[in-house]
Amino acid sequence: MVNNLEYYKVFYYVAKCGSLTQAASELAVSQPAVSQAMKQLEEALNTKLFTRIAKGVLLTKEGETLFSYVKEAIGQLEAGERKLAEMLDLEYGELRIGASDMTLRFYLLPLLERYHREYPHIKVSVTNAPTPETLQLLKEKKIDFGVVSLPIKQSSEFDCYAVKEIEDCFVAGERFAEYKDKVLDLAELEHLPIISLEKGTSTRNYMDKFLRENNVELFPEFELATSDMIVQFAARNLGVGSVMREFADEYLNAGRLFQLRFKKEIPKREICVVTENYASMSKAAQRMLTMIKEK
Secondary structure: OOOOOHHHHHHHHHHHHOOHHHHHHHHOOOHHHHHHHHHHHHHHHOOOOEEEEOOEEEEOHHHHHHHHHHHHHHHHHHHHHHHHHHHHOOOOOEEEEEEOHHHHHHHHHHHHHHHHHHOOOOEEEEEEOOHHHHHHHHHOOOOOEEEEEOOOOOOOOEEEEEEEEEOEEEEEOHHHHHHOOOEEOHHHHHHOOEEEEOOOOHHHHHHHHHHHHOOOOOOOOEEEOOHHHHHHHHHOOOOEEEEEHHHHHHHHHHOOOEEOEEOOOOOOEEEEEEEEOOOOOOHHHHHHHHHHHHO
16 A cells, blocks of 8 residues: 555545646645656556646546545545534534433433533433443443432542532321421331332432441332332332432422431432543533533
């Protein structure tokens, strides 16, 4: 293969223009430079590519064969440049996000609505998964960033940017009305039927850790996959639900559930955006992160 690929670019313009002079003008170089490039290319390929005529040059049969391939290659390069320009102008591209039910519903969804309205040609992929799985997807570079709830295991691999404060609580229905106007010790939870998320989620880990630090250990009667289902179970008096408050707000405001109060307050935590340190990021993802930080 010819070492200097610039020769093929010059060859393309000479063949297209049918003139060394016009090709030189298109390329903004001198005609002798074009002539020299074609001489070098013909020597490297060991064949004659052009025949000189009064008004310029014509391709030989060998030149025509080569031009059919060079023309296609140049066309692909130009198409690639156009597509790249579209990506940089956010007229094309893909945004890949990992998020849990909680972070998607109570933080990310309004931002995605705005993003899609402003950049309708960007493909948006949201992988719905608990925090540990989202972090693994980030490590594997299958998503651009994750929106997760704390706590997460601290790692030098990740950069974490807090975006919203959230509150965990215990909620119950009328079956547990005797607890409605009381301020309870956390230890009293051990004697109640508890409904919680499955083990391994950041929400379950956070609550378990907080309770252990206060010498309380729970053995839930129901372990569910989603917080929405916890609220549904609690509303049907199947137990006391451990849930992020915003999931239960509608039921709390309607009086179908009430929030248990404790002598020791459950500390609030945060939703954060997690990116992988030193990882390159598409223009589409960069714009979404900018919108998040502006918010």
